[in-house]
Amino acid sequence: MNSTPVPAPDLEPQEAISARIAAIEAAHRADGEGRPQPALDYPPYRSSALRHPTKDLHHTDPETIEREAPCFGDRDVDPLEADLTIGGAGEPIGERMIIAGRVTDAEGRPVRRQLVEVWQANAGGRYVHKRDRHPAPLDPNFTGAGRCLTDDDGYYRFQTIKPGPYPWRNHHNAWRPAHIHFSLFGTEFAQRLVTQMYFPGDPLFALDPILRSITDPADRELLVASYDHDLTTHEWATGYRWDIVLGGSRGTLMENEGDEA
Amino acid sequence: MRATPGQTVGPFFHYGLPYDGDRDLVPPGSVGAVRFGGRVLDGTGAGLQDALVEIWQARPDGTVPREPGSLRRDGWTFTGFGRASTGRDGRYAFSTLEPGPTEPGGAAFFAVTVFARGLMDRLFTRAYLPDDAAALAADPLLSSLPEERRSTLVARRDARGLTFDIRLQGADETVFLDLSGYRRP
Numbered sequence: 460m461n462s463t464p465v466p467a468p469d470l471e472p473q474e475a476i477s478a479r480i481a482a483i484e485a486a487h488r489a490d491g492e493g494r495p496q497p498a499l500d501y502p503p504y505r506s507s508a509l510r511h512p513t514k515d516l517h518h519t520d521p522e523t524i525e526r527e528a529p530c531f532g533d534r535d536v537d538p539l540e541a542d543l544t545i546g547g548a549g550e551p552i553g554e555r556m557i558i559a560g561r562v563t564d565a566e567g568r569p570v571r572r573q574l575v576e577v578w579q580a581n582a583g584g585r586y587v588h589k590r591d592r593h594p595a596p597l598d599p600n601f602t603g604a605g606r607c608l609t610d611d612d613g614y615y616r617f618q619t620i621k622p623g624p625y626p627w628r629n630h631h632n633a634w635r636p637a638h639i640h641f642s643l644f645g646t647e648f649a650q651r652l653v654t655q656m657y658f659p660g661d662p663l664f665a666l667d668p669i670l671r672s673i674t675d676p677a678d679r680e681l682l683v684a685s686y687d688h689d690l691t692t693h694e695w696a697t698g699y700r701w702d703i704v705l706g707g708s709r710g711t712l713m714e715n716e717g718d719e720a
Numbered sequence: 721m722r723a724t725p726g727q728t729v730g731p732f733f734h735y736g737l738p739y740d741g742d743r744d745l746v747p748p749g750s751v752g753a754v755r756f757g758g759r760v761l762d763g764t765g766a767g768l769q770d771a772l773v774e775i776w777q778a779r780p781d782g783t784v785p786r787e788p789g790s791l792r793r794d795g796w797t798f799t800g801f802g803r804a805s806t807g808r809d810g811r812y813a814f815s816t817l818e819p820g821p822t823e824p825g826g827a828a829f830f831a832v833t834v835f836a837r838g839l840m841d842r843l844f845t846r847a848y849l850p851d852d853a854a855a856l857a858a859d860p861l862l863s864s865l866p867e868e869r870r871s872t873l874v875a876r877r878d879a880r881g882l883t884f885d886i887r888l889q890g891a892d893e894t895v896f897l898d899l900s901g902y903r904r905p
């Protein structure tokens with residue numbers, strides 16, 4: 460029996476990717492400059508090579524439309540969409556879990572009644588997606604997409620199945636740490652956030668070019684949920700807590716950097 | 721508080737983010753409907769088949785929509801928000817109304833967000849309507865840009881509506897925006 464895939468010769472080994480990840484992080488630490496997180500130009504994630512802007516983002520003051528954000532409401536989202544475990548005829552396979560937390564702005568004010576969308580792999584690390592060719596089983600009872608609105612205090616809550624790690628073709632033997640994709644809107648356009656939430660203590664963190672594209676370790680920590688026994692429910696589901704802070708411009712008056720404004 | 725960092729939308733967003741009616745802010749062919757679209761291109765000029773474009777815009781009279789309903793469109797509420805994933809050739813297209821200027825004499829634009837596999841974080845830009853030369857000339861953003869980069873932010877008008885290509889990289893790279901604070905009090 461030989462079911463081990465033969466490595467494609469053009470794929471770099473993990474050691475080479477890890478060395479580049481470490482070198483970039485060391486360089487960023489040494490120059491001490493604050494920079495956008497994640498880095499847009501990040502060679503260890505191969506697909507970013509032709510897809511990152513080469514010029515700096517151009518600062519401009521947000522105009523009227525950019526000081527607002529789209530509104531969503533009860534007519535947009537069915538409360539059942541917050542439960543990713545009820546889409547099929549039976550129970551999905553895997554560790555049932557709750558993920559919940561609070562969405563605030565940078566001043567700690569809750570982002571109320573706003574849309575949160577999630578999508579994720581199943582317990583075996585497989586997405587219900589035609590481009591996912593990982594030969595792990597699909598689960599007929601799990602599609603892995605959900606939505607909810609935050610409540611009046613900014614809290615969101617989903618019931619789901621803990622996703623598995625999965626391989627990808629960035630380099631040889633590349634594996635993504637288990638994660639849930641999150642999409643959020645704030646109260647202004649520039650608070651739009653699409654990110655990924657990870658689980659505490661995942662041994663794949665150090666090896667993953669996507670997580671490590673955030674080169675400040677303190678910023679990476681912000682993407683890791685914590686186990687929360689108060690969210691765990693008796694004989695039913697484990698609980699994780701993950702709070703989200705939406706940046707954006709509200710109330711932030713920047714230095715004028717020498718020009719006469 | 722430190723802002724939660726972004727991450728790439730990845731390759732598997734197609735069953736998480738698109739939804740029925742996502743790109744039709746108004747029904748195609750209805751009164752006032754225009755096509756707003758173009759291609760999302762990489763550094764070699766190739767179209768991205770795994771990008772997602774969102775628009776957020778004022779109504780034709782310049783007012784800002786404050787109504788829900790983007791996810792379950794009823795055919796008559798204009799919410800100002802739309803979402804379109806690109807096709808195999810990198811094309812995206814919305815059916816929408818043309819935004820008006822939000823201030824008298826201002827330049828009208830769509831606020832645009834771009835996501836893609838291989839793009840580490842979302843990018844913001846603007847697609848200005850091309851018609852009001854005086855408003856474009858007076859626009860604070862456009863006038864802060866070198867001449868040759870301004871045109872990357874102005875949609876082209878053609879028979880079907882407005883065309884706006886988004887170039888992530890290269891000689892005519894689109895201007896992407898940092899909207900993280902105010903310099904004018």
Ligand SMILES: [Fe+2]
Nearest residue numbers: 638640730732
């Ligand atoms: Fe993923």
